[in-house]
Amino acid sequence: MAPAATISFFGTGSGFPSGDRFFSSCLLRFRGLHLLIDAGEPCVHLLENRGSLLRDIDAVLITHGHVDHIGGLPALLQGCMLRERTKPLPIYLPLEMIAPVRAWIDALYLTEEGLGFAVIWHPWLNGEKVEIQGTLTVTPKRNLHLEQCYHPLPRADMARPCDSFSLEIVAGDFCVFFSGDLSSARDLVTLLPTSSKTDAKSVTVLICELSHFSAEELAEVLREASVETLCLVHLSEEYAESRSSLQLQMEELLPEIKDVLIPEDGESLDF
Numbered sequence: 001m002a003p004a005a006t007i008s009f010f011g012t013g014s015g016f017p018s019g020d021r022f023f024s025s026c027l028l029r030f031r032g033l034h035l036l037i038d039a040g041e042p043c044v045h046l047l048e049n050r051g052s053l054l055r056d057i058d059a060v061l062i063t064h065g066h067v068d069h070i071g072g073l074p075a076l077l078q079g080c081m082l083r084e085r086t087k088p089l090p091i092y093l094p095l096e097m098i099a100p101v102r103a104w105i106d107a108l109y110l111t112e113e114g115l116g117f118a119v120i121w122h123p124w125l126n127g128e129k130v131e132i133q134g135t136l137t138v139t140p141k142r143n144l145h146l147e148q149c150y151h152p153l154p155r156a157d158m159a160r161p162c163d164s165f166s167l168e169i170v171a172g173d174f175c176v177f178f179s180g181d182l183s184s185a186r187d188l189v190t191l192l193p194t195s196s197k198t199d200a201k202s203v204t205v206l207i208c209e210l211s212h213f214s215a216e217e218l219a220e221v222l223r224e225a226s227v228e229t230l231c232l233v234h235l236s237e238e239y240a241e242s243r244s245s246l247q248l249q250m251e252e253l254l255p256e257i258k259d260v261l262i263p264e265d266g267e268s269l270d271f
């Protein structure tokens with residue numbers, strides 16, 4: 001039977017520079033749709049390496065404005081232009097990012113008019129489901145990651161919006177949940193469907209970061225959730241160095257989860 005979805009992990013690294021891991025981006029293929037989730041560097045090269053995807057991707061979904069999740073976007077737009085894309089490109093992202101990102105593109109001597117295709121900027125609205133081509137829905141769910149990372153910085157503007165989102169993507173019984181970056185594993189308590197909620201829906205695949213909290217903290221939260229497969233990405237440097245023991249540890253902590261996977265950069269998984 002053909003898989004419902006394929007997720008290609010382009011970059012599974014954290015925000016730390018790494019010799020062997022790229023920044024966050026992955027490609028979700030679902031019934032002919034191609035969605036790029038986060039646009040960390042060097043997503044343009046990784047899409048180019050997979051055929052004509054620069055012309056074909058249907059939308060870009062950005063979880064938040066940290067550079068390891070959005071830094072590859074201008075090069076992606078330039079690549080689409082050079083590969084003569086004509087199809088409009090919807091980009092979903094936090095509202096407060098739209099004006100600065102447009103100014104950034106302008107600063108790089110690109111003009112939206114000169115790209116040769118329309119860029120359609122869509123702000124995420126917390127909890128508001130977006131339908132993509134009648135094939136699936138994406139619900140952005142606000143988490144506390146950016147607030148926690150930004151507000152403690154020297155001279156941070158406390159009035160500045162700090163929206164960062166986890167994304168729930170649903171089509172029928174299939175549900176893939178991208179944690180994005182979180183402030184702590186506890187963010188997931190209110191974001192994930194849980195067995196105690198009456199509208200409980202099981203998550204087919206949870207793509208979860210593991211650099212802002214421990215494996216034990218995550219396991220504690222996931223014991224209450226209904227998750228079939230767990231994919232760990234965006235590992236802290238410490239976990240990245242002990243991947244096989246991390247996998248064993250999570251399997252022991254969460255025996256009810258069917259599969260615990262730690263994908264490599266470039267790996268594609270069918271679900």
Ligand SMILES: [Zn+2]
Nearest residue numbers: 064066145181
């Ligand atoms: Zn982040």
